[in-house]
Amino acid sequence: xxxxxxxxxxxxxxxxxxxxxxxxxxxxxxxxxxxxxxxxxxxxxxxxxxxxxxxxxxxxxxxxxxxxxxxxxxxxxxxxxxxxxxxxxxxxxxxxxxxxxxxxxxxxxxxxxxxxxxxxxxxxxxxxxxxxxxxxxxxxxxxxxxxxxxxxxxxxxxxxxxxxxxxxxxxxxxxxxxxxxxxxxxxxxxxxxxxxxxxxxxxxxxxx
Numbered sequence: 001x002x003x004x005x006x007x008x009x010x011x012x013x014x015x016x017x018x019x020x021x022x023x024x025x026x027x028x029x030x031x032x033x034x035x036x037x038x039x040x041x042x043x044x045x046x047x048x049x050x051x052x053x054x055x056x057x058x059x060x061x062x063x064x065x066x067x068x069x070x071x072x073x074x075x076x077x078x079x080x081x082x083x084x085x086x087x088x089x090x091x092x093x094x095x096x097x098x099x100x101x102x103x104x105x106x107x108x109x110x111x112x113x114x115x116x117x118x119x120x121x122x123x124x125x126x127x128x129x130x131x132x133x134x135x136x137x138x139x140x141x142x143x144x145x146x147x148x149x150x151x152x153x154x155x156x157x158x159x160x161x162x163x164x165x166x167x168x169x170x171x172x173x174x175x176x177x178x179x180x181x182x183x184x185x186x187x188x189x190x191x192x193x194x195x196x197x198x199x200x201x202x203x204x205x206x207x208x
Contacts, residue, residue: 003150005141013135014158018165023084023201024122028170030194031114034091037174042111044166046118048159053123055155058132059148066129073126077205080124084202087117092195127205 004010019025024047032040057066066072122128132155140150 002153003141003144003147004139004153006139010135010139010154011157011161014161015165017131018162022127023125023198023205024118025166025169026194026197026201027087027118027121028166029173030091030197032170032173032175033177033180034194035110035114036177037171038111039114040170040174040177041167042115043118044163044170046115047122047166048163050119050122051128051155051159051162053119054128054132055152055159057129058136058155059151064133066126073129076124076129077126080121080126081202081205083121083124084198084205087121088195088198088202090195091198092192125205 028040028043028047031043058064066076136151136154137147139154140147144150
């Protein structure tokens with residue numbers, strides 16, 4: 001298939017990776033529980049579309065350059081960790097009623113902010129760089145004259161699968177979040193827990 005081999009295995013692998021707990025899917029989950037369905041779906045779209053950035057980096061050879069230079073890779077890693085910590089702190093603050101335009105409301109403006117946050121968080125995730133470099137070439141048919149076409153197809157497939165998985169998680173988390181809005185005691189606990197999870201993920205990223 002257009003220079004691709006074992007395409008069904010790639011689809012299955014992408015699905016398994018998408019549902020594996022990580023900063024992206026946990027942020028989508030926390031947005032749903034903390035701010036409702038629309039916010040979670042905005043986060044899902046942001047994290048999914050952010051992979052287009054990594055796809056271009058790979059096609060241009062920049063991903064390999066970053067991975068080959070520890071200083072660049074480490075710099076991205078620390079920037080990503082700091083941004084995750086920032087998001088965690090903002091969600092924690094929303095639990096105390098200090099909801100700003102950056103985190104807590106469920107209007108169109110705040111959803112747009114969540115969408116942008118998610119794209120940036122994905123762009124600053126060095127694990128995505130490593131994932132693209134390690135996985136995609138394994139499914140390009142040996143002897144293919146140009147790998148650009150197969151890589152684009154694999155990348156778009158991964159983005160679609162990620163969006164479907166994240167949107168499903170966000171939808172159900174958002175439905176639960178909408179219910180919890182009427183139970184302030186639970187909503188506060190959920191917000192604080194989500195903030196702590198993101199902070200722990202930030203620390204984990206630093207030591208990975």
